[in-house]
Amino acid sequence: MKATLLLAALIAAPAFAQTPPASIGQPFIPAPWWMKDPVIAAIGHVRTEVPANRARFAARFSVVEKTAAAATTAATAKAKELDAALAALGKDRVRLTTSLSTRPLYDQYRQKDGTLVENQRADMIESYEVTAVLSVEVRDADVLERAYRLAVAARPSAIDTPSFSLEPENGLKTWLYEAAIKDAARRARLATAAAGSRLGGVKVIDPSGGVCQTQVLAGWPSYAGESPAADVQAPDAMARYSDAAPAMMSAPAPPPPPPGLEKLAVDVQVTLQPPLYPLTAQACVIYGLLPPG
Numbered sequence: 001m002k003a004t005l006l007l008a009a010l011i012a013a014p015a016f017a018q019t020p021p022a023s024i025g026q027p028f029i030p031a032p033w034w035m036k037d038p039v040i041a042a043i044g045h046v047r048t049e050v051p052a053n054r055a056r057f058a059a060r061f062s063v064v065e066k067t068a069a070a071a072t073t074a075a076t077a078k079a080k081e082l083d084a085a086l087a088a089l090g091k092d093r094v095r096l097t098t099s100l101s102t103r104p105l106y107d108q109y110r111q112k113d114g115t116l117v118e119n120q121r122a123d124m125i126e127s128y129e130v131t132a133v134l135s136v137e138v139r140d141a142d143v144l145e146r147a148y149r150l151a152v153a154a155r156p157s158a159i160d161t162p163s164f165s166l167e168p169e170n171g172l173k174t175w176l177y178e179a180a181i182k183d184a185a186r187r188a189r190l191a192t193a194a195a196g197s198r199l200g201g202v203k204v205i206d207p208s209g210g211v212c213q214t215q216v217l218a219g220w221p222s223y224a225g226e227s228p229a230a231d232v233q234a235p236d237a238m239a240r241y242s243d244a245a246p247a248m249m250s251a252p253a254p255p256p257p258p259p260g261l262e263k264l265a266v267d268v269q270v271t272l273q274p275p276l277y278p279l280t281a282q283a284c285v286i287y288g289l290l291p292p293g
Contacts, residue, residue: 038289040191041212044184045282046176047229052164052274055138057148059156062131068102071130075100079132082154085261086136086147093140094147103129130194131157138162145272146265153264166277172234173281177207179232180283188287200288209282229280 061078065071079098086094107124136151138144144162151159168176192199204211 039286040188040197040199040289041284041286042184042188042191043209043212043282043284044180044182044187045177045209045229045280046183046232047278047280048176048179048234049276049278050166050168050172050234051141051276052166053141053169054141054165055141055144055162055272056136056165057151057160057275058133059151059160060131060133060158062129062157064105064127064129066127068128068130071128072100072102075130075132076155078154079134081261082151082156083134083149085154086134089143089147090140093138093143095137095139097135097137099133099135100247101131101133103131105129110193110232124219141274144274145270148270148272149265149268150261152268152270153261162272164274165280168279172279175234176232176281177281177283180209180281181205181285183232184283185287188285192287193290196292198290198292200290202285203288204284204286206284206286209284211286212284227234232278 012093039126059079063071063074063077063078064073076098083096083098086096104125105127106120134151134156136147138147148162188199206212
């Protein structure tokens, strides 16, 4: 009997370990160490807008020939000049991927009522359509319009409208986190001044902001809503923090593409302005409070 009770206790132990320290609404729970003295918890919440730093589009070159081999050769030859022109911009600025799709074209005829009939059989293939797809990813906004003009000048069978995205760099993330910490400090100073108190030393800095969102006095885990984000201006500060800025400033200008395609691209007028994307960050800073001086 004792062995059975001991086994049951061992099995139940992990479940007890996962039990929260208090249920929601419970009036009394153990306070964390930093609440032994008066404190103020401030959430820094910032928002900014930065331009997209990635653009993607594809140019398609379609050719119809009697054989698949001939169509493939002709399609890749059409895409070759554009591929070379874009590659000359630099692989750090433009990433290229070429793929091929082949579609058989079957013998067709019309019935007396005008209905078009297609013989979709292997022995009734008349020709092949091969499409060379040149997928372009532009990683430097400075060469975006030039790359797109070259693609248009190559006269593809079809060309996509560019799509944009934002891949925040480490420098931008660091700057935004620092801005959130500063915003938390600003809010804490304003609150203590308004309450007639004085701000003490820092007790906790939480990059996730989760500590400030826990309503400890109301019972764990009950969460409050987010505070409004303060707008911050990223472009001026990013000159200090951008990972890519030194490399881009020292990188040589891309060599000119083939003269024939470049000459045609001059007459292509396009305006491609990357859209702005919002970024937000939160941080929690808990300060001690000093009595009024």
